[in-house]
Amino acid sequence: MNTDTVQQIQQVLDHQFNDPQILDEAFMHSSAAGNRLRSNERMEFLGDSVLSLVICDTLFKRFPDYLEGDLTKIKSRLVSRKTCAEIANQLQLPNYMRVGKGMECSPAMCGSVAAASLESVIAAIYLDSGMAAAEKFILNVFDPLIAEADAEQHQENFKSLLQQYCQRQHSSTPFYELLDEKGPDHNKCFQVAVVIRHHRYPGAWGVTKKDAEQRAAHEALVEIGVIPATQEDESNQ
Secondary structure (H helix, E strand, O other): OOHHHHHHHHHHHOOOOOOOOHHHHHOEOOOOOOOHHHOOHHHHHHHHHHHHHHHHHHHHHHOOOOOHHHHHHHHHHHOOHHHHHHHHHHHOHHHHOEOOOOOOOOHHHHOHHHHHHHHHHHHHHHHHHOHHHHHHHHHHHHHHHHHHHHHHHHHHHHHHHHHHHHHHHHOOOOEEEEEEEEOOHHHOEEEEEEEEOOEEOOOEEEOOHHHHHHHHHHHHHHHHOOOOOOHHHHHOO
16 A cells, blocks of 8 residues: 555544554455455454444443443444445545455445445554544544434433333323324324323424324423423423
């Protein structure tokens, strides 16, 4: 790998390698390697483990109120091949991969090869500069996705949280009542309210029934006092 390419990769990764030659292996696909032991497959294996450890450690510390199942859902989404491929493509890592004849136009370049390139890069940083450097790189590229996954997970939890509350307090389950719907068939929105033991809580609108139910569950949880009202909730009152 020539000096210009190494400098480009270091700029993309925001990491200066002590031993730039490690990038030769990190970007060597098995289809171009004379010996598979010289390909990036072993580094892919190591990088996958380093990524999982950093993500698990980060989620464990950042979300102390989440149960194991919640943490597992977020972790699985973050370390999936799909997410790794998306990040690798954003960083344009596949452009630096050395692949065999015919592989350049393969759909795998944007999929499995891309995902493997990210994991190999993580291993390269870890082997070159240690866990702290690998963690810095991982969090730099994954932080926005962690926040996004948390927001989605938090929204998904409202119905589950309300159901747990109802079963614990009333030995019953909440009922979701459709109050209204507006708009043409291709662009409807729905208003749903939660009913618990004949008491109807404030309705909420959503672009789908599922979304409206989540929002309605949130409204009920706020009124009951299970979760605090946000600034947005207070401003809408």
